[in-house]
Amino acid sequence: MLLPLFQCLLNGLPLLSSGSAPPIRLRGYIMKDGFELRNSSGKGEGIFATKSFTVGDTVMIGVIKEVLNGNHSHASQVGENKFVLHDGLVTKVNHSCDPNCGVRENETGAHNFVAIKEIRVNEEITFDYAMRNYIIDYFPQKCMCGSEGCRGRITGWKDLPDKKKKAYEGFEAPYLLELDARGSCAKVVGYT
Numbered sequence: 663m664l665l666p667l668f669q670c671l672l673n674g675l676p677l678l679s680s681g682s683a684p685p686i687r688l689r690g691y692i693m694k695d696g697f698e699l700r701n702s703s704g705k706g707e708g709i710f711a712t713k714s715f716t717v718g719d720t721v722m723i724g725v726i727k728e729v730l731n732g733n734h735s736h737a738s739q740v741g742e743n744k745f746v747l748h749d750g751l752v753t754k755v756n757h758s759c760d761p762n763c764g765v766r767e768n769e770t771g772a773h774n775f776v777a778i779k780e781i782r783v784n785e786e787i788t789f790d791y792a793m794r795n796y797i798i799d800y801f802p803q804k805c806m807c808g809s810e811g812c813r814g815r816i817t818g819w820k821d822l823p824d825k826k827k828k829a830y831e832g833f834e835a836p837y838l839l840e841l842d843a844r845g846s847c848a849k850v851v852g853y854t
Contacts, residue, residue: 697722697787699754705806708756708786715781721763722787724772725749739795740771741837748772757801757816758788760809764833765793778833792819792826793834796841820845 696715702708715721727749730737736753737745747753755763755775762785763775773794781787788807791798798818805815819827819838827834827842 697751699751702756702786704808705756707754708788709751709754711781711783711785711787714783715777717777717779719777719781720766720774721777721781722752722755722775724752724768724770724774726770726772733795733797733800735800737795738773739835739837740767740773742796742841746772756786756788756807757791757805758807758809759790759805759813760807760811761788761790761793763787763789764830765789765835766833767836773835776833778830790830791816792822793830793838796820796838 696711696713697709698712699707700710702710709722711721724738725748726740726746728747730745730747733739733745736747738748740746752773752775762777762779762781764778765773766776768774775787775789791801796819798816801816803815805812819834819842822830
């Protein structure tokens with residue numbers, strides 16, 4: 663059921679219902695076209711806005727395609743030791759150290775991308791990979807996001823400065839905060 667729903671949402675197609683049931687809505691709205699896959703200068707492919715988004719708008723809805731055995735460059739961490747692969751174009755959203763989207767867990771446990779800044783038509787949709795993964799160790803040493811606030815390398819949540827974590831408040835995967843809290847408790851007790 664979710665895959666056809668996601669494909670309709672992704673392609674901006676009308677959502678059809680069977681019988682007299684109303685169209686399927688996710689959290690009270692139907693997503694329409696608002697993004698597309700294009701070449702991204704120096705990064706291969708990326709996702710670009712085909713309409714404007716305001717702060718708080720859901721830009722892309724995440725749908726879990728499969729549970730993975732471990733972490734890799736397209737994996738999304740959804741628990742301390744649980745990784746998934748999202749379906750559709752979500753895996754094509756590039757990293758930025760100064761992103762225009764954040765992550766919010768949806769009712770299926772997948773990650774939606776939510777605008778944390780105004781996004782204009784033709785602007786690349788980006789998020790900080792640290793918003794979903796606690797540790798990242800599979801990217802080249804040099805970050806290629808090109809933002810003014812670039813950290814120099816793609817890091818996980820664990821290695822983000824506290825100031826950056828505060829800036830992302832409400833736009834990070836919830837288990838990252840749980841892992842941070844557990845780590846803080848361990849330091850206080852003297853286990854690390």
